[in-house]
Structure formats: structure tokens, C-alpha cells
Amino acid sequence: MARTQKIRLGMIGGGEGAFIGAVHRHAAGLDGHYKLVCGAFSRDNDNNTRTGESLDLDPARVYGSWQEMLESEAALPEDQRMQAVSIVTPNHLHVPVSLAAAKAGFHVFCEKPAAVSFDEVKQLADELASSSVLYGLAHTYLGYPMVWQAKEMVASGQLGKIRKVYVEYPQGWLSGEEESHNKQASWRTDPALAGGSGCMGDIGTHAFGLVEFVLGEKVTELCGVLHTHVEGRRLDDDGAALLKTQSGATGVLVASQVCAGEENPLKIRVYGEKGGLEWQQMEPNSVVYRPAGEPYQVLRAGGGQPGLCDAALSRCRTPGGHPEGYLEAMANLYTSFAKAIYAGQTGSAEGVPGLSSGVRGMAFIQAMLDSSSSDTKWHAVPDIAQ
């Protein structure tokens, strides 16, 4: 596709009251590569209609179901029909919709986690292996420039051989019985919609994915625990794990949704023989770099900022000191995805987590579930070849 016009985007899920649908729309709009042309936002007809109206969509392209949308869009002339679809439904639909969309020839940009189980994601991976569409997974945090900077600092050997990784994601929003009245909470704590894990599916996968992304290697074994703190809750809302990686580094992962009072402070720290680094999502434009035996430094996001790698610089829109945030991180994923579409790529889009990330996330959840219910210390994190 020549870069002469906006990519026509559809959305499944993301009606009024949803959180992540709006995030995707803002992010897709930020850099101007997409035009939202259709949607199946909600099974609630009124919500669906209202959402379409508020987005100025042609009512004919606001569909009552995702199946109808895929079918109808596929039937439109090539120069009108949707080219890519954002899937922002609860987790249980991620795979069915992804598969159907891919089969219909639409590029898929899906919220994480990729599936509700390791088996399901493996099936997805099998079926998409030979697909001609792109598949992107919205691990938003991997769109932050300074996460790329951190990755580069590890990859370049600046920290020396890596010894330790600590990742933590302590949220507080599920400290009470939020599911009784909050739509976001209710589906996330429903095994039928969320999958086998609550906290690990919702945020543990982010933490795990961040570790593997920054380290550039796999976590091979873990010793994990899952807890459910709120009475009546049907899925875990908290957990932790000791980790081992391929190269012999060790670490700790913490993810919780009952750390009362906490917002969204995902943080990663990595230490090697020669130094350490730290990045945290709530102050995303800095990487603290601690070279052993020297004063510590703070690398800062922004166009033209000293010390940044190309991957970081290319993900900044403004000069240093003009904070970019969460929507810009997601927009970076959307923009990388757009570039891959322009370039006619298939499979995975450079700069966007793909199916392999989805597989890893589900493998992590599987290992956490296995480990948590076991008296044995270490459990392998399964890999796709296993």
C-alpha cells in the first residue's frame, strides 16, 4: 500500500464504558495514519449505536456483531473496506476474532493477552503461521521510547553480563469488591471472559513481557504464587514469582491488584556486572543508569537528547522536557504497525509485539497457574516448541 492515504481501521469492542477502546482510538489518531471507518463496539445495541455516533461513523458501518462486521466489510470494494482491525474485547474473544479477521484478510491489532490459555494461543500461532496478514499485540509499555533505550543498553553490553532483574506491577484498584459495580473489574475477574488468571492475565503478562523484551532473552523457570484477597473473587488478584532466565540471570516478578492506593507503577530494574538501569511507567521519560563506580545518570526521552539510541529517538515526538505518556506509547505501536502495512509486510510488524509475545505471555500464565498449585519449587515456563 502506498502511503498516500490513511489506513482504514475497524474496531471490535470498545463501546462506551470501556477503557482500552478509547485508548486505542486516541493512539491510532495521534500520528494520523488511521481513519476509523467501522466498528462493532458492544453487544448492547444502544451502546453500540451511541458509540458509533459519537465517533461520527457511517451508521451502516456500525455493526451489531463482530461476525457481521467482518463479513460485511469483506464484501465492500477493496478501496473502501476496512484494512486493519483493533480487537479490544474481553480476553475470551481475542483468539476467535483474531482468527476470523485474519482469515478474512484483515490485519489484526489485538489487545493483550493474546488468548485465554496457552493451548489456545498455540492454536492461534499455528493457524496464523502462514497467514498473509500482520498480527500485532498491544503490549503498550513496549511502545515507550525509554523501554527501547533500556533494551538497547542491555543488548549493547553496557551493563555487562546480566545478573538480576526485578519487575513489579503493584496496582490497587481491585482492593475492594470492584467487580460488583465496575464493568472493567467484572469481566477481568470472570474466568469465562478473562481466562485462567485475573491479575497475571491483566498485568502480570505486561511485567513478564517487559522482562523478556528488555533482557532480550527468555525466562525459563519460575516459582510462583497466586492469591485471591477479596472474598468471592473468582480469579487471582495478586501474585509473585522468582525467575530464572536462559542466560542464568535470576529475578523477581511482582504483580498485584490489591496494593491499596497504588496507581500503575510498573517498574523494571536490571543489574549486570558493570552497572544497572531502572525504568518506571509512571515517569516513563527517564532511564536511570547506574554505572558501577560512577555517579548515576538519568537518560531522558526527547528529540535530540544525549545518549539515546535510534530506537528510542525515533519514538519521541517532542524535544526533551515535553512529557509524552501512555497514549504516545500506544501510538508508537500503531505507527509501527502502520509502517508495516505501508510496506506490505506480513506476520509480525517491526517494533510491534507479535504472536511470539502472545505465546510467551500465555506460557507465563500457564507456568504461574501450575507453580502456584504445586509444592515443587521450580516450574518450567513452557515454550512453543515443547
Add this chain to the structure above:
Amino acid sequence: MARTQKIRLGMIGGGEGAFIGAVHRHAAGLDGHYKLVCGAFSRDNDNNTRTGESLDLDPARVYGSWQEMLESEAALPEDQRMQAVSIVTPNHLHVPVSLAAAKAGFHVFCEKPAAVSFDEVKQLADELASSSVLYGLAHTYLGYPMVWQAKEMVASGQLGKIRKVYVEYPQGWLSGEEESHNKQASWRTDPALAGGSGCMGDIGTHAFGLVEFVLGEKVTELCGVLHTHVEGRRLDDDGAALLKTQSGATGVLVASQVCAGEENPLKIRVYGEKGGLEWQQMEPNSVVYRPAGEPYQVLRAGGGQPGLCDAALSRCRTPGGHPEGYLEAMANLYTSFAKAIYAGQTGSAEGVPGLSSGVRGMAFIQAMLDSSSSDTKWHAVPDIAQ
């Protein structure tokens, strides 16, 4: 205008190599209210063409001059022609383009400062007094949710009678002879393009505007100094002022572009009889609130966050802990401007700094220039009725 379609936006200035043009485009795109339809981005033809191409504009609507653009767009059918124009040129064109655009019936969204002199802005104010278009001024920082929160905390009396205000804006990017090779620096230090002040026009007006916005009252007198530190520079690159306000509060304003190593840490602190508050641009999602005799608190931006006023909440797109930044602040101005267009308002748009802000900014610069060259301590900040 019914909210059934995107507002057709044009842009004057903002070609390749410009900073603020891209900011405006990102911001206009974020919430999906605008579609960029035309532009006159640069006097350099190649730059102009390339910019238009990179934005997927119809080449016929990429104009060689702003005059041509206003004329040609005005001649298009009403349902096709540009409805609003973003002016992101160097300062000297702000008034001429604003006037011409307003006369041609286009809503004006202009970069600050509004003009190059107090006289020029008064003329603009006179001429637009009875205009039927909207005029908005891009004081980006006034789009941040937590700046609105700060304003509300002062207005509500939560701090008691205000005694002190400190505002500072120490940048470092002009510490060397940047103007010899950096386009952004060269026009900002050229009196013919920037107006009578360099630093005060570029960032002092932001600091001053923030004071009057948060306090909800005018600065009446100041005692200011301007300095030029880099040899050969033609305008001030630094200054400071003691301030007095209408209500009897006093304060200090610092703005500098030679604070080597600093990025963009605009900060305001306000103290009243009952407490104080602090906001800073590089961590824009927090307001530190210091009630006298109690532990200090940190109010945090985000949907549903405790303690926030409606004006702050309505400017947040994401829940707490998902940082929003500079582009979102500017997008908040664009979205407020869009709502005023939808509502058929004229004059100033609710939630967007208007001509009165522009007048105040130029009055500040005038007072700084007068005061800096005088041996007398206090100088009145002129007001429009004077």
C-alpha cells in the same frame, strides 16, 4: 455545526524542521475532531511540498503562501473548505495571518505570543472585537488537567487569601550560539521575526500566563530585568521579575534559556494563608497540596481520581497512573476549540486562552522591556483599557 463530521483544519507554518507545527498536528489528531485538509507550511517550496506529501494532503491544497491559501480556501464550496486554521509561523506573522484569516471567516487557533508587540495585539483585539469567528491562543500549558485543578484550588478558597506566587521557567537550550545552526533558535533570536523580546516572548509569556490563569487575577506591577548572555545574540535570553498582583499578592517570575542542562521545567508555586500548592510541567500529572498543619498530599490526574474538580477530570483521557503529557495538553485546547466550533460560538472558546490572554502576554513583555531599561523599581503592567 452539527458534530457529525470532522472539522476541516488548515495549517500555516509548520513545515519540516519546525517543532510546534508537528505538535499541533499530533494534538489535533488525538481526539479525532479535526481533519487536516490544507496547508501553507513553508516559504521553501520543496519543504512545503514534502510536508504536504508526508501528510497525505491533496497537492492542490498545499499552497505556496498563506495569502493564496486563505483566498483559495475561501473560494471552495462551504462543505469542502477549511473551517479553522492553525497558525504556527514565527511570531511576526501571527497578527497579519490572524487578521486575514478572521476576515475570511476562518476560526483562528494561533501559537503564542499573539503578536510581536503590545500595540499590535491591541490592534488585533480591536479588529476582532466584533468578529464572528473564534480566536484561540495555544498556551499549551493551560490545557493540562492539573493546571485547572490548581486554578480551582485557588478559586475555591482552599488555600485562603493568596500571599505568594513563584513561577519559574529555566531552559538551557540557548546556552550556546544555537542560532548559528538551529532554525528554531534563529528566528526566536531575530527581532524582526520574534518581536521585542526573545526569552520573554518564547517562554516568559507562558510563565506569566500561568500565574494569571492559576491565580485568576492580574499582575499589576513588576520590576524586571532582561539579560543577553550569548555574545552576538540580538534579543534577551534570560530575565526575572518581582511581581505584584491586583489582590496584593507578591511573587517572583524567572524565565531563562541559558540554564545549561535544563529541559523544560516550568513550575508554579502558590501560597495562601491556609496552604500552598505546586505544579510542574515535567511531572504534569501531580499537584502537591500543602495544607498548613497537615501532612502534604499529592493530587493525581486521571479519570476517577479522588479530589479532582470537574475541569481537571474532564481533561483526562485515562485512569490514574497512565501518564498523559504535553501533546494531550495541547489536544485539550484543540478539543475545547472544537466544541466551541460545534456549538457555533464566536469570540473566545471556553477552555481555550483567547485574545485577552494574548493581550496580557504582550503587556507583560512591554512591561519587562520598559522595566529592564529603567532605574525605577516598579512598572505597571499595562492593561487594555489604558
Add this chain to the structure above:
Amino acid sequence: MARTQKIRLGMIGGGEGAFIGAVHRHAAGLDGHYKLVCGAFSRDNDNNTRTGESLDLDPARVYGSWQEMLESEAALPEDQRMQAVSIVTPNHLHVPVSLAAAKAGFHVFCEKPAAVSFDEVKQLADELASSSVLYGLAHTYLGYPMVWQAKEMVASGQLGKIRKVYVEYPQGWLSGEEESHNKQASWRTDPALAGGSGCMGDIGTHAFGLVEFVLGEKVTELCGVLHTHVEGRRLDDDGAALLKTQSGATGVLVASQVCAGEENPLKIRVYGEKGGLEWQQMEPNSVVYRPAGEPYQVLRAGGGQPGLCDAALSRCRTPGGHPEGYLEAMANLYTSFAKAIYAGQTGSAEGVPGLSSGVRGMAFIQAMLDSSSSDTKWHAVPDIAQ
């Protein structure tokens, strides 16, 4: 003892080149309750003599061995002889010297850990059970006012039932082969002098002690790992553990000495049903308090500061904003110990960790050693009755 004169203090260990000896002397001096009268600072005669001289001690009371010192001091007239002794030797002497000093009738203030093994500390506890002297253990961090504040906030129910505790102590100073040239490092990595664990004995016990102190309950089980990263090192330099407490709370403990670039950022976070709190040693004068559903607050150390409990206030010497630090924390232990001496108390001194803390620390190390070498997930932390 009437509070009419300074307590005569002796010191064993702490010659030139030692770190903690000087800390004890500064701390003992700060509030004016002690006068150092004698010492056996080093087995190196020259060092011993020089240290005594630099401290202006009577050369006759600078002894060649701790045995000689205890014997000679005991033989002095009651109004001249040492009353209390600070033990700041490597770990392997803690119990022998403590026992001998107690038997000779001297109050014992001992560096942590209390012993080199769980068995040894149990023996010490048995023997001192009926002693008429005081025994204090220098868990310095438990002298910080804001650690007492944190403890009080948990005890009072302000956080609700506790669910989670995270404690971390990531140092970097042993990232290289420090033991080859640094006296502090060499004995800490020598099993004969340090005991069965390096990192856990040196700093893990601090982290563990902080958890039990703040929570006011015991850790009952853990799942731990120990690592040795530097080639040739004879003890662990890193580890982590999953934790369970008596009341059902769970948590994570991290302690490492190979987090290159890190100084001494011991940190604890506690979350209950109603809120959370956070304290960190490198900014010791603040407790972040996060009440669920309200803006977070920062409680600040200092005389007269709002929101502080008596235990915290009584440990501050200066008003808010005048930072007190590590030496003041240790001085708080020394001063509490002095008050117990003045009051003629025996056993443990109010406000000073005692033998029971020592037992718990060694129980923790035992459990870590057991767990680390086991394939079973959970190991009980032994208790003294077991």
C-alpha cells in the same frame, strides 16, 4: 543508676579501617549519654593503639584482647569501670563476647547479626535468660522515627487487615571481587567469620527484621533462593524469598549486594485492605501513606510534625525539614539503651531490638539456607520454641 553522669562505655572491635565501629561511637556521642572509657579495637597492636590514641583514651584502658579488657575492667572500682560494651567485631565473635561480657556484669550492645547460626543464638538466649544485664542488638534501621511511625500505622489498624509486604535491600558494593582488597568485604565473605550466609547475614536480616518489626507479627514460612555471583566468593551475595506471615499476609523479600550502582536503598511497602504505606532508608524522614480512595499523603519526621505518633516524635531531635539520618537512627538505639540502664532494667531495653530479634534473624538465615538448597517450595522459619 541515677542519671547524674555519663555511662562508661567500652568497645570491642572497631579499629581503624572498620566501618561500623565509628558509627557506634558517633551515635553514642550524639545525645551525650555515654563516655567511651576503654576498648579492644583490633588484634593488630598498632591499629589498636592508634585507635585508642585518636579517641583520647587512657592507654592503660586500650586492651590487647577482649578477654583482657573484660577481666581488667571487671577488676576496676565500680565507679570507674566500664558499664556497657559495644561489640562491633566480625560476626563469629558476637556470641562469645556477648556471653563473656554478660557474665562479667556488663550491659551488651551488639552489632547484628546476633550470632553465626540459629543454634548459637539459641544457646545465647538460653544463657542470658536469667541474666541481670541488658542486651541490645544494633538493628540500626529500627531506630528511625518513621519506621516507628510505620509500625504504629499498621498496629493501629489504619491500613486495615494487612495483605502484602514487600521489602527490598539492593546494594551494589560487592559487584566485583571486593574481598581481595577491602577489609569490610573480606570478613563478610568468609564463612568462618560471617557465618553461614553472606548477604542474608549482612543485610537480609535487616530486611527481615524490618518486616517483622513493622508488621508486628512473625514470618512463618518462606521460599528462598541464594546466589553467589562473583567467582570465587565463598558465601551468597544475593537472594530473594517469597514470604508468608502468621496473620496470612504474603510478601516478597529481596536482598542483594551485586545490584551494581546501588547504594543502600532498603525499602518496605505494606498494603492492607484500607491503604498502603512506604518507607525507604535513603529518604528516611518520610512515610508515604496511601489511603484507598484518597490522594496520597506524605508524613514527615520532625518535632511537632502533624500526624506522627509519640514513638516517632520522641525519636526526632529537630523540627521538620532538618534531615536526620543514619547516625541519628543508631543514636536513638543508644539513647533508648541508656534510658534502660538509668532505669535499672534488665533483659531487653524498651525501644531497642533485643535477643528475640537476634533469634529471629538467625531463624531467617537458617530458613533461607534450608530453602535455597531444597526443591520443596515452602520452608518454615523456625521459632525458638521449636
Add this chain to the structure above:
Amino acid sequence: MARTQKIRLGMIGGGEGAFIGAVHRHAAGLDGHYKLVCGAFSRDNDNNTRTGESLDLDPARVYGSWQEMLESEAALPEDQRMQAVSIVTPNHLHVPVSLAAAKAGFHVFCEKPAAVSFDEVKQLADELASSSVLYGLAHTYLGYPMVWQAKEMVASGQLGKIRKVYVEYPQGWLSGEEESHNKQASWRTDPALAGGSGCMGDIGTHAFGLVEFVLGEKVTELCGVLHTHVEGRRLDDDGAALLKTQSGATGVLVASQVCAGEENPLKIRVYGEKGGLEWQQMEPNSVVYRPAGEPYQVLRAGGGQPGLCDAALSRCRTPGGHPEGYLEAMANLYTSFAKAIYAGQTGSAEGVPGLSSGVRGMAFIQAMLDSSSSDTKWHAVPDIAQ
């Protein structure tokens, strides 16, 4: 004096209820160089007696007046009598007591400000010019290691030619009518006891002294304002000034005691052609160093820490990460003063602000008073030769 015994110290002022007296005692005790032997703590006999008792002083050396103390101590045998005196009275006694003590042959360590007026300090300087005693002024903040580091970074040219200095000292404790019930507040707001300025005498002199110390040059002119915010208050409680220095740098000084909610955040920032630095008292163990065109660094206090100058290192007692604070800063002054006594120096003690600092402080206050009441912009800061 050989360093074979503690320096015998007396104290004038500092009875129960005073703040700074206890600070001096803690600080003098920290490093073990002093033994408090006598005092005239309060004109209130009961307070005086109780204070002496609580300090375990010989009742015969707890004097009813400072005159009696100086006379009686002078009459004691040389090996018993006080050698140095700490003056911690309200300001109006600083000069009379300093003069009398110096004449009686006692080294003087005096709280700031040195006097109540510029004339009085000049007289003191004249009379002590040929004295054989040492005179030290307790500008506590100049005892912080990282203030010395900042000074060295300026002196060494690391920042290039200095352009800007910003110093601020915003306290909140006098926001209300504190003087009605708080002894500390009542004398500080009484012209007869405090001198011609309240806020500038109490904290403005600290800010001013910090500027001249770090820059290593004099402030030559200022444009200042003083305010009194609390009704009925007899002295200023707030002010600000624009500054010019000898070398042509410019800056801003802010000092206020009505910044409700603020503790004691004295902060200095310095910017030169090649970089900037920042130090703040409430986080005293860091200097932020901002080299132009590089990531910013944080230099950290502590034994053996990288990047520190000797003057900073020699003022640290503990390794990095063990926070030292306000009492340690004051103790550094006391220890430097002790070393000068041991060395038999006269006049000023190396590392301790002396009379010249006292003169500069009063010159600053004089200039602030003159400037504040004038319509002329700039006022010279008088110098002792004038």
C-alpha cells in the same frame, strides 16, 4: 593545645524550649571533640537549673548570667576552665557576648546572624581584628559535604563562567500568628531581639551566605522587597531580591516564612556556560550536575563515593546511602573549629564561616532594608571597606 583531651565547651543561651541550643549540643557531641562543662542557658532561673541538670553539669558551673559565667570561668585554673563558648541566644546578644567572651580569652562559636546591624558587626570585626581567639559563625548549611562539592565544581571551572544563580528558602512556619505562643517565633519577630529584619535575619542570611560561598564571589548589588504578611507582626516575614555579582552573574534570592506548608527547603541552583548544578537542604546528600549536552548526573555524598572532591569526602562519616543530615552538617563546623583550636589558630577557623561571613550577612540585611524602602532599582550591598 595537644589533641589529648576534649575541648571544654560552655554555652550561653539554649535553655529548655530553645531549638538551636540542642542542635549545637548534639553537633558538638557527635564527633567527640567537646565536653560541655558550663552554661548560662536562660534568664529564667528554673529553666537554667533544669537545663544544667538534664545535661549532667556541675551545678556550680550553671551560671545565672552570661556575664557571671565569663567572669567565673576566667577565674578557674587553666586546665579546668572553659576553652570555647557557643552563643545561642537571640540575635541582640550575639555581639555583646562575642566581644566579652573574646576579651576573656574564650574562642567564640556564635549562631548567625553575627549581629543585629551592619554597624554592629563592623564594630565587632574591628574589635576582634587583633584578637587571639577564634571566631566561628554557625552557618550550618555550609557544613554540608555536598555544599563544599558544589563550591568546588564552580571553583574548578567545571560549569564554565557562571551566569545565573537562584537561591530560595521558602518556609511556612510563620504563616499564622505564631509569635503569640511560640517562643522561637516571638523573639524572631521582635526588633529589639532580632534586629532590623525578621525573615532576612533568620533565613535570608543563610540563602545569601550560600550564594557567596558556592560562587566564591560577592553579591555587589540587589533589588529587594520585604513584606510582612501577618497582621501585627513587627518585622518582615518574607522577601525577595534580584542579584548581581562581582563577576557579572545575576540571580534571584527568595526567602519567606509564610509559604504555608513548607518545611525547610533551602535550595541553590547555579548555571554556567558549560553546565549547571543544584543542591537542596532537604535532600542534602545529592548534587545534581547537569553538563550541557550530556545526561544529567547525581553526585552522592558518602565515603569513597565517585566524583567527590576532598573537601566533600572529608565531611562524610559514612559510606554512600547512609544519610547524614543537619546535625552532621553542624558537627562538621564544630569539628573544623576543634581542629583549629587543636592547631592553635586564631581569627578564623578553616572550614568554618568567620567574621567576614558575619559582615556579609549584615551587609545583605542592610541592603535589603534600604532597597525595600526605595523606589530606585538597584542598591549596593555594602562592603566592609566602604
